[in-house]
Amino acid sequence: MAAIEKELLEAKKWANDEDDVVNDIRKVDHWLLFGIGIMPLLVFSIWYYIVY
């Protein structure tokens, strides 16, 4: 129970200030995520409609 109370109390303290942020994500990450995630599904859907 002590661990729970500690975690709840720390929840607010855990919040990062803008200065503490390790802001290393870039636009290329978002585009890469889009490319890896969405493009194969689009290709598959076209293939499926053609074949079946």
Add this chain to the structure above:
Amino acid sequence: MFWLYAGGNIILASFVLGSTYSESLGFIPAVIMTIVGNLAAYTICAWSAQKNVKYGIDEIVSHRPAFGYYGSVFGVFLILAITIGWTGILSSLMGSAGELSVTILTGSSGFAGEYYAYAIVGGIIIPIILLLIDPKIGFKLSNITVPIMLAFSIYMLIKLLSAENLAALLSFKATRETSWVFAFEAIFAYAVVWLQYIGSWNRMAKTERGGVWGTYIGLALAGMLLGIVGGMATILTGEVDPTLWMLELNLSVMAFICIIAGTITTITILIYSGAMSLLTVFPNLNFRIVTVLIALPALPFIFIGSLREAFDFILIFGAMLAGPYWAIILIDYFLLRKQKINVKACFDKEGPYKYFKGFNPIAIFSQIVGMIVWLFLGGWMTGFTFITSSFGMTLFNALGATLPAIIVSALVYYGLTKLFLKKYSFGDYRYSQKNLGGVLNEIK
């Protein structure tokens, strides 16, 4: 972060997901669908992870900029509802696994109602006792059970790829009862349902890039592996319940013991996460009482007709409620706030995220619109005739339901917020635009 998220998705329900569409699509399309579907579906989890990694705040707290200080309580309701559903489904798996394990070990036919006894004791009572002893015991147990389940899944995949099985898989004639859209809908709904849990872990990540990619690769790879194994096993045996196809595939009692240990671990982690979400909003509640109150409502799910029905139920309602909800949060964070939120205001009841009495009416309206779109397209899946539309069914076969609901609710929220921001100042959007930390509002 990779192992944390991969471990989170190495659960029995991931096997069941692959089983839901494999017979309809057939072997090769089902395998490809599992790969591309998981790659696509978990992008939403990765994007959602970023805000929590960046600001180190809990999932529910990060909903306040979009839904308002009290509006984010809807997220707690979602977490609790879905936790109760998953607990019930996993408990029913415990019932089957316990029944079969005892039969294999003792050779006896068992006793009347033993399925319910094992489900209730293994799925509800034991996790409650474990959580009362040590609330974080699930995470400790997962250090043992996740590697075992991972090894077991890889072993299963190798076993299923034997020449004999492969010939049977390739010669299987797909039923074509549903299209690939239904399969993607199931995978996407499954990913959306997980959004609430992964958020509370993201604040522990050290870098944005590590958190986002760890979330994505961990969840997607685990989802693919278990989905493919579950799908192949169902094609070979015709069974959806993992314990039943394991029996048909002549796996030893050790497999069932792995299943039981893994399921108990997952249930304890889910109930812990649900309880912590509630305590984040209502810190004066007692953890032990909350734990019991979350676990007990899962009992009815044990008595629902079949595992498939219970699984469909949680996916349908989880996706309908959670899809538009997270769409609004993500569009607010990425497009309207340009990835900048006022963290201090997230903890201030009277701060800029108070909106109207603690609720953001635009977000609530957009949520309702998204749910209506979902019901129009996917209402037929609920079985209720009054929300079944033949035109909606036709559109569903081309679009699905959750993804259109997400897109519509996000567009409505974006459009209305932009419209009202032209006339009024609210929600501390100036902070995001000029990064002045709410100072402008204080001056005004």
